[in-house]
Amino acid sequence: MGGVLSVRTRPTRPSSMPKQMTPWQVRLWKRVAVGWEGECWPFEGYCHPTRGYGQMGLGSRDQGLGETHRLAYEFFFGQIPQGMCVCHQCDNPSCCNPNHLFLGSHADNMADMKRKGRGSGAIGSANRNFRISHTEVEEMKELVSAGMTKVAVADRYGVTPQYVGQLVNGRWRRHGV
Numbered sequence: 671m672g673g674v675l676s677v678r679t680r681p682t683r684p685s686s687m688p689k690q691m692t693p694w695q696v697r698l699w700k701r702v703a704v705g706w707e708g709e710c711w712p713f714e715g716y717c718h719p720t721r722g723y724g725q726m727g728l729g730s731r732d733q734g735l736g737e738t739h740r741l742a743y744e745f746f747f748g749q750i751p752q753g754m755c756v757c758h759q760c761d762n763p764s765c766c767n768p769n770h771l772f773l774g775s776h777a778d779n780m781a782d783m784k785r786k787g788r789g790s791g792a793i794g795s796a797n798r799n800f801r802i803s804h805t806e807v808e809e810m811k812e813l814v815s816a817g818m819t820k821v822a823v824a825d826r827y828g829v830t831p832q833y834v835g836q837l838v839n840g841r842w843r844r845h846g847v
């Protein structure tokens with residue numbers, strides 16, 4: 671109305687963000703395309719090749735990699751209860767908009783993925799073992815040596831825990847990678 675140009679200026683950060691942020695929080699929000707409340711805010715850095723989650727180093731080797739939607743959830747809502755997953759209402763794995771994130775159990779998450787046709791059954795996971803890159807192998811070894819369980823690492827990379835065990839023991843080349 672009135673011929674006024676309606677150019678929207680995108681917010682650079684959510685209004686509820688505290689001013690003091692830790693270094694990883696600063697790095698996280700620098701790489702998230704923060705939009706309006708109802709939009710997806712995709713992480714624009716490295717994303718997991720099959721799962722699509724954004725991933726980010728937490729600063730030191732001990733801390734390993736964090737999944738950006740989980741980091742975003744913790745940033746806004748506090749610590750994620752042990753064993754809980756952060757799920758996406760928007761089915762956009764790299765999205766970090768807190769309005770699109772909700773907590774679910776691992777079973778909820780699997781059921782949700784299956785419903786959306788993204789579940790990787792046992793066969794898919796096993797096949798995935800053969801498509802792991804050298805970089806990912808190194809990352810997985812690092813995560814295990816940093817104290818992450820093989821099951822957790824396997825889950826993160828969509829491979830079997832047995833496979834992670836083989837990698838850590840240096841027998842991964844046998845599988846033709």
Ligand SMILES: [Zn+2]
Pocket residue numbers: 709710711760761762765766767770
């Ligand atoms: Zn979203």
